[in-house]
Amino acid sequence: MFTSCTEELYDEAIATQFKITSQKIPLQEVVSEINTVQIQIFAKNNARPEFTAEKQQKTKENNTNFIKIIKKDDYTTYSLLLNNYSKEKPFFSFLIITKKETVEKAGIAKFTPTNPIAVFDEKTFTGTFQIFDIYHTVIVQTQFTNGVAQNGRKTSKNTAKSNSCTTNVTTIVHNCTNGGNHAPGVKCGDNLINDGYYEFLITTTCNSAPAINYISAPDAFAGQSATSGSGNSLSFNNEVLSFLYQLTEEEYAVVVANPLLVKYLEQYNVSVESREFAYRVIYSVIYNKENMNFFNETIQYQIDQNWSQESADFAQEMRIRKFDNPTVFNSITPFLIEKNIDDALLDPCSKDVFQKIKNTTNCDFANVFAKLGADNSIYNTTIKTEHNSVMVNGQLQQVTTPANTGRTTLGTKYNYTMYVNPDYNGKSKLFIAALLLHEMAHAYFFSLVDDYNMGATNSFNELPILFNAAVVNQFPIGPDLHHEEIANSYVNAIAAALQEFQPGFPQQVYDDLAWGGLYGTSIFDTLLPVGNPNRERIINRYACEQTGNPQGLGTTNQQNPMGQPCN
Structure with missing residues (x-):
């Protein structure tokens, strides 16, 4: 492609276009003569001419042979017709590389006629001419009417520069050298390839001052001169x-x-x-x-x-x-949880359940698991199937609830243990899931308190009950406040996680199990007092999944276990 900034140079090009040397060379040779790696890759990826099946059958010569033109002043162009007009590709396109000393440029020239044509004739062409840089971005677009290029706008990645530039495009035709002097695109006889091609003279004027532009404007071109190298390349692969x-x-x-x-x-x-x-x-x-x-x-x-x-x-x-x-x-931290939460001492059924619920996509519990299970986390959480005993009025007493959570060592921050009571043999997997999710919320709240005491004053921002307790310095935050926060912020999250764990049941099953985990707490009695129409149904749902037996037989609140048994 020949470009210039003055009409005089265009006249000179016309006068000297036959005083050049030309030859056909294969893609491999073109690549060997080009020093810029980006252009080498561009040529390899785009030098795939597409012709009709008839032409491919008749043509014995390699269709990827470039036309190499050497002009004076060591200015060389390599051009390759990529495709003629077809129904599938209604345009003519050329891959063009230019080389002047160490400066190398490349791109695609494309003629799209307004109406279907079999042969391109620059003297009568009406349509759109475009030049694409190696990023396949249009950098020049000009309309032709009856062979006359209209003044166009030069597009550029540098908008400030392009807004004040006007571009004129003129076509120089080089006819076929294989006999007959055919125009580019016209079928040759004797199974020969038409090696005719076009040169495009681009005259760009910016702010009334002419400027030189090649197939890709300097501000839009990624490739550097062969001697300087690309320098800022993201990769050398x-x-x-x-x-x-x-x-x-x-x-x-x-x-x-x-x-x-x-x-x-x-x-x-x-x-x-x-x-x-x-x-x-x-x-x-x-x-x-x-x-x-x-x-x-x-x-x-x-x-x-x-x-x-x-x-x-x-x-x-x-x-x-x-x-x-x-x-x-x-964050990926929810997925790293099993590296940081020790479930080695869980019974097999509970471990299987935990492995599934830890992958819940419910946002609230993903955040919980992310916090407690972060890689290299300062939080250490252990889950085990084991009886737990706590001090009550100076006496060590065994905990009889299905599960409980506390600090591994009293007074030690960032270490928590969740105990699953082994005495409840008939519980379903759905019950175990509800149990573990409930206890995980307790461990999470412990971690927030530890964060707050270590200076993270925003720990409770999304948990209003605990936030209010922190504001009035109500520490230690006891189980009643934990349960109130679960009722306020986590019941819906537990229900959503349960539905994901074992889908297919009515929503009320999951909601009731989530609320059932609060049975026996003051917040449960406050929100669901005796006489509330939902209270017995929730209690029965929780109890039937815990024991594996129907509850409330013969009443309107009868509930049958729906979760899968462990055995």
Whole structure:
């Protein structure tokens, strides 16, 4: 492609266009003569001419042979016809590379006629002419009417510069050299390829001062001179560069801001799976910039694990959950919970239940598990199936409730133990899930108190009961306040997590189980006093799932267990 800033140079081009040398060379040779890596990759990825089946059958010559033109002053162009007009691709397009000393440029020239045409004729062409840079961004667009290029606007990534520039485009025709002097695009005889091509003279004037522009304007072109190198390249992996060059400006900006994504692509050499993941991440971040933190954490996790297969599988699991629930998870910490919560001493059935509920997508409990199960967390939580005894009026007494939670060592911060009473043999898995979720809320509240006492004064911001207690310095915060906060803030979250754990029941089953965990507390009696129409139904639901037997037989509040038994 020939470009200039003066009409005199255009006249000179016309006068000297036959005083040049030309030859056909294959793609491999073009690549060997180009020094800029980005352009090498661009040529490899785009040099795929598409012709009709008839032409492909008749043509014996390699369709990826470029026309190399060498002009004076060491100015060289390489051009390749990518496709003629067709129903599927109603335009003519050329891949063009220019080289002058160490400055190399590349892009795609595209003619789109207003009406279907079989042969391109610049003398009568009416339609749109465009030049695309290596990012596939339009940098020049001009309308032609009956072969005359109209003044157009030059598009650029630098809007301030482009708004004051006017571009004129003139076409220079080089006819076929294989006999017959055919115009470009006209079918040759004897199965020969028409090697005719077009040059485009781009005359750009900015603020009344002419300026030189090549196929890609300097402010829009990513490639550097061959001697200076690219310097600021995000990657030196050719496959990664190829992927990056196909991105839009908005997509590319996401990658620039998150270089860990480049490391991921490099690690997997832009495999189909990694490419798909990258695109999904990019659009997820365009939708919500905060999403990138999650994906960066998954990549960093793999890096920390030396890209092991185990870490890849775990990271993939986390990503799928994020894609399925884009507004729920902002961190990978909920998924790292089993590394930090010790459930080794749980009975097999309870452990199986816990393994399932820890992956709940319910936002409130995802946050709970994230806090208590964060990797390298200062919180240490143990869950065990074991009797627990507490001091009552100076006497050590065994706890008889189905479960209870407290500090592992009295007075020690950030260490909590949840006890599951082994005496309740008939309980269903749904009951165990409700029990564990309820106790997890207690452990969470303990952690908030510890955070508050360590200076995190915003610990209770979303929990009004505990917040008010903190304001009046009502410490220690006892079980009654815990239960009041569960009733106020966590009953719905427990119900939602139970529904996710074992779906398919009426909503009331999950709601009643969540409320049933508060039976025997002062807040339960306050909100559901004797005579409340919901009280007996809730108590019976909780009791039937706890014992595995129907409750309230023969009454309107009869409840039958619906959860799966452990055995």
